Amino acid sequence: MVDHATDIGRASAARSRILDTATNLFYAEGVHAVGIDRIIAEAGVAKATFYKYFPAKDELVRAYIQNQSRQGRAMIDKISARSARDSILAIFDLVADAAAQPGYRGCPFLNAAAEYPDQSHPVRQAIDEHRQWKRDLLRGLLVADGSSDSETTADILTVASDGLLIASHLDRPANLRRLILETVLQILGPLADK
Template identity: 45%
Template sequence: MAVLEALTTVNLVPAIQRAPAKGRILDTANVLFYEDGIRNVGVDRIISASSVTKATFYKHYRAKDNLIVEYITHRHATVRANLEAIIASSPNAEIALREFIAAVIAEIDRPGFRGCPFINAAAEFPQSDHPVRKVVTAHREWYVDTLAELLRSMGHPVPGDAADELLLARDGALAGGYAGDSVAASAALGRIANRVLAESVGH
């Protein structure tokens, strides 16, 4: 997929005020890092695809590592904004969780799907103390806490454990949906979600 075409399909949160050139660099990295892998995409390719000069790139980011951390941080902000929007628009916790599962399944079906960007990034940066891994860890902790709070609102007897199950089911569906049978992966995620939600008190 061409970068400019892909940029029109990426679901980004409303931009924080940032320089147009810096925004183009981040938006380009958001596509290329996800499509081709973070380590496979060099600075020169990002500079060319985002139509900026080398001096402009280094003025804003100084090094590729800084762009990588901003990329994965921006991905987290996007996921968080999307889930918070689902929660805000849902009349209750159960509907919010079902909408969350539906959004994951829709992601698996999206053209250009390449699996979970956070798991992909963690695989490329195995050192647990690397800044990228710290963002991934914080992202997953936020995810579990958010899902647990929704499950607690439903009266689930062990919301923390159930949140872990849902997140791991999501991980498996994203991995299986990319590497294997996307229909089977989505169906399995739906079955697990139904079982977890059915465990809630008064369901």
Template identity: 40%
Template structure:
């Protein structure tokens, strides 16, 4: 459908200051390309061209910045799913499956940002993990709703299976670079679960 699950927009809410937007844009790009722990606050503020006091005025800790980054990724994912909701019911699951492939084509792709963040933040009670959990519960619920609309039995269980396939596809896409092959395999697998070709 021509969009990514986590569209790479740098748009921010009108209430956000240009400096905050610039910091978040720099951090988001660097986190995606290099990982979260590998990128220091000093490197982000140098890239964003702001003073340390300005940086910490907007983000008191680096963890606050990581949470904001993941919240922005979640907002982008919601926009893609909302766009898919405008399609005919029969095309919505295909659109979601294709969106995974589109994301793997994004410059600097190195895997799902939520899976990567979870790997770097082991504490399940950490605020970063709370955003990861919210993303996964939301996306699983969206998939289940679409399966129910298609009349698929045990929609919640099937949605959990599709999420596992999505996770595997994201990892395989990063490790192999075979975006077309991984996307096609994901579509076939989701089709098998749904009981129809997508």
């Protein structure tokens, strides 16, 4: 099998530019609020090129969600903690890190889900996939932490995570890091077994 020069970057430069531009615009202003024309203009790409890689706008939105999911996983993969409990705390701390960023506008998955009422829509399915992955991750860590009911506690941690993402965006509490710590410790137990 011979190498094709165009395969060197795996994804074409034009496609990457489209996806990067769409990621920034969709996150900052919402999916319905950003049109194709604006994306191709800011990405410096021809319309025909856009429709070659993304046959419909919804497919770009789906790629946007998967892109956000990939980036979110990468952030979590970088964490190196000494214990399962420390890993959970570090994951929740990412919310505070994100909220401290300049253009922070809440959770991209929650924001996008609000714009897609139909539960069976491919975009919603991509969001569900990410949420399922995150819940499974938390449940695994709870098992390693010796949780007596990892299923229920994973659900409660998911509730806490979503609620903190909402709070960090809509309410912007003064001491977000402290609120995160208090919330998580109340769920895991302050000085629980190991």
